[in-house]
Amino acid sequence: MPGRKLETSIHWVMRIVTYSMLAVIAYIIIDIAWHGLPTISWEFLTGFPRRSGAEGGILPAIAGTLLLVTGTIIVALPLGMASAIYLSEYARSGRFTYFIRLAIITLAGVPSIVFGLFGLGLFVLFLKMGASILAGSLTLACMILPTIIVSSEEALKAVPQALREGSLALGATKWETIRRNVLPYSVSGMLTGSILGIGRAAGETAPILLTVAAFYLPKLPRSIFDQVMALPYHLYVLATQMPNADEVRPMQYGTALVLIALVLGLNMFAIIFRNRVRKKYRW
Amino acid sequence: MVGENSSIVKTINLDFYYGAVKALHGISINITPGQATALIGPSGCGKSTFLRTLNRMNDIIDGTRVEGEVYIDNQDIYRGDIDVVALRRKVGMVFQKSNPFPKSIFENIAYGPRIHGFDKSSYNEIVERSLIRAGLWNEVKDRLDKNALDLSGGQQQRLCIARALAVDPRILLMDEPASALDPKSTARIEDLIAELRERYTIIIVTHNMQQAARVSDFTAFFYEGELVEFGATKQIFTKPIKKQTEDYITGRFG
Ligand SMILES: Nc1ncnc2c1ncn2[C@@H]1O[C@H](COP(=O)(O)OP(=O)(O)O)[C@@H](O)[C@H]1O
Numbered sequence: 001m002p003g004r005k006l007e008t009s010i011h012w013v014m015r016i017v018t019y020s021m022l023a024v025i026a027y028i029i030i031d032i033a034w035h036g037l038p039t040i041s042w043e044f045l046t047g048f049p050r051r052s053g054a055e056g057g058i059l060p061a062i063a064g065t066l067l068l069v070t071g072t073i074i075v076a077l078p079l080g081m082a083s084a085i086y087l088s089e090y091a092r093s094g095r096f097t098y099f100i101r102l103a104i105i106t107l108a109g110v111p112s113i114v115f116g117l118f119g120l121g122l123f124v125l126f127l128k129m130g131a132s133i134l135a136g137s138l139t140l141a142c143m144i145l146p147t148i149i150v151s152s153e154e155a156l157k158a159v160p161q162a163l164r165e166g167s168l169a170l171g172a173t174k175w176e177t178i179r180r181n182v183l184p185y186s187v188s189g190m191l192t193g194s195i196l197g198i199g200r201a202a203g204e205t206a207p208i209l210l211t212v213a214a215f216y217l218p219k220l221p222r223s224i225f226d227q228v229m230a231l232p233y234h235l236y237v238l239a240t241q242m243p244n245a246d247e248v249r250p251m252q253y254g255t256a257l258v259l260i261a262l263v264l265g266l267n268m269f270a271i272i273f274r275n276r277v278r279k280k281y282r283w
Numbered sequence: 284m285v286g287e288n289s290s291i292v293k294t295i296n297l298d299f300y301y302g303a304v305k306a307l308h309g310i311s312i313n314i315t316p317g318q319a320t321a322l323i324g325p326s327g328c329g330k331s332t333f334l335r336t337l338n339r340m341n342d343i344i345d346g347t348r349v350e351g352e353v354y355i356d357n358q359d360i361y362r363g364d365i366d367v368v369a370l371r372r373k374v375g376m377v378f379q380k381s382n383p384f385p386k387s388i389f390e391n392i393a394y395g396p397r398i399h400g401f402d403k404s405s406y407n408e409i410v411e412r413s414l415i416r417a418g419l420w421n422e423v424k425d426r427l428d429k430n431a432l433d434l435s436g437g438q439q440q441r442l443c444i445a446r447a448l449a450v451d452p453r454i455l456l457m458d459e460p461a462s463a464l465d466p467k468s469t470a471r472i473e474d475l476i477a478e479l480r481e482r483y484t485i486i487i488v489t490h491n492m493q494q495a496a497r498v499s500d501f502t503a504f505f506y507e508g509e510l511v512e513f514g515a516t517k518q519i520f521t522k523p524i525k526k527q528t529e530d531y532i533t534g535r536f537g
């Protein structure tokens with residue numbers, strides 16, 4: 001039975017490919033954890049950097065990244081979810097929505113450095129925000145907006161049309177239907193997709209490079225108009241801008257580990273959240 | 284209101300278009316209040332389309348168009364100033380595939396009352412009354428807080444009927460409400476319709492001849508988007524006037 005044999009080989013090829021990918025990811029994480037863990041200490045996590053970051057802690061970078069993530073969520077989540085609701089529930093399918101969708105897909109493919117330059121031009125210079133948490137958050141928000149819109153739309157589309165019809169037939173208006181019989185079942189999916197997108201934003205260097213990130217700023221920001229350090233940029237600086245990169249290798253690994261833990265934590269939270277809510281709604 | 288000349292659902296020369304496709308051709312019908320009317324005809328002949336023009340559910344499909352007049356309670360429902368919310372409250376609908384909301388049994392029934400801003404203190408009573416009328420009360424009274432999706436198929440459909448009743452409609456549109464159910468559940472739905480027709484004007488789509496004969500006072504036979512014959516169920520099933528009707532009910536096509 002040659003068909004059976006082919007089937008088995010394909011199955012194994014797929015398996016091996018999948019396992020190799022997992023192995024690579026596991027290797028990276030283990031390598032970073034192995035070299036990074038010795039650096040992690042209370043002082044490293046809560047202290048301020050010294051000597052351009054060659055010594056001391058990374059608190060300002062952690063705080064900066066957390067602030068940027070928060071700012072990005074505050075800006076991008078409502079905008080993205082509202083756009084998704086409009087596109088999925090209100091917009092008629094026509095030329096106009098077709099072009100909007102095309103624009104969103106295109107936007108999702110724009111390199112992050114372009115978003116950085118855009119943020120520099122619009123927020124930092126033209127709107128005179130200066131390099132600041134505000135400008136950085138807005139830039140990151142622009143970058144992940146397409147991800148949020150697309151994943152939110154998917155979550156909305158997953159709600160069966162029959163539920164909308166059932167609600168409308170009872171005399172509910174469109175908005176009442178969305179609010180009472182669509183959003184409750186889709187908001188978790190919308191949030192999950194969005195958080196995964198935001199996790200990506202947390203690790204980006206290019207968009208914040210020109211809009212917010214400070215090379216070396218050993219203090220905490222006082223307002224959203226201040227510059228901050230950020231983990232990905234700090235890592236870049238440690239790896240490439242130090243006179244002796246080998247000497248600060250432990251700092252690099254430590255910083256990388258914190259960044260990865262942060263992003264993985266965010267994603268884990270999203271996935272656990274999704275699984276919990278998924279059990280509640282099935283049809 | 285139930286008098287000889289009063290009409291509750293009346294259409295005059297009703298045409299319906301899905302984009303360029305004409306699905307209904309000049310339907311004129313005058314449905315008697317307080318009676319059950321069955322819509323029969325081969326699949327694709329426009330029964331559902333017609334039913335959905337009566338509560339304007341076709342509005343939600345892009346590119347559809349209505350011509351002619353539809354009167355509910357002597358009010359043209361396609362005139363500009365009509366309140367669709369009030370219309371749909373008056374004209375309840377039960378779908379072919381039951382569509383309970385993924386909420387508790389109680390919340391399913393209370394959905395309409397909530398939307399229409401009924402007094403909160405009335406919910407318990409409305410839920411109980413609606414479930415009793417839909418013949419579901421005894422089966423679910425101890426688990427109103429359980430998810431409606433845990434009910435059996437037949438129970439789900441009766442829940443949807445109860446949900447429609449909760450906003451106190453005068454007309455109940457039912458689109459093949461039992462077509463997805465087993466014979467036992469179907470029999471229960473039919474019994475239920477027999478009870479409901481005392482209180483509501485019912486328009487029911489069915490592809491099941493026996494069902495139409497059992498549950499309806501009047502029958503309308505549709506064919507290719509046209510209303511071929513409309514009359515007392517007894518007459519339609521014993522001595523139809525049109526050849527097409529006879530062919531259909533004797534099973535020669537469709
Ligand atoms: N959403 C739709 N878009 C386009 N055409 C439709 C749509 N729904 C139904 N039709 C067409 O309209 C005609 C009548 O359909 P329908 O009212 O569903 O028939 P029935 O309920 O009698 O089976 C059919 O030819 C069908 O293909």
Ligand SMILES: [Mg+2]
Pocket residue numbers: 330331332458488
């Ligand atoms: Mg149909």
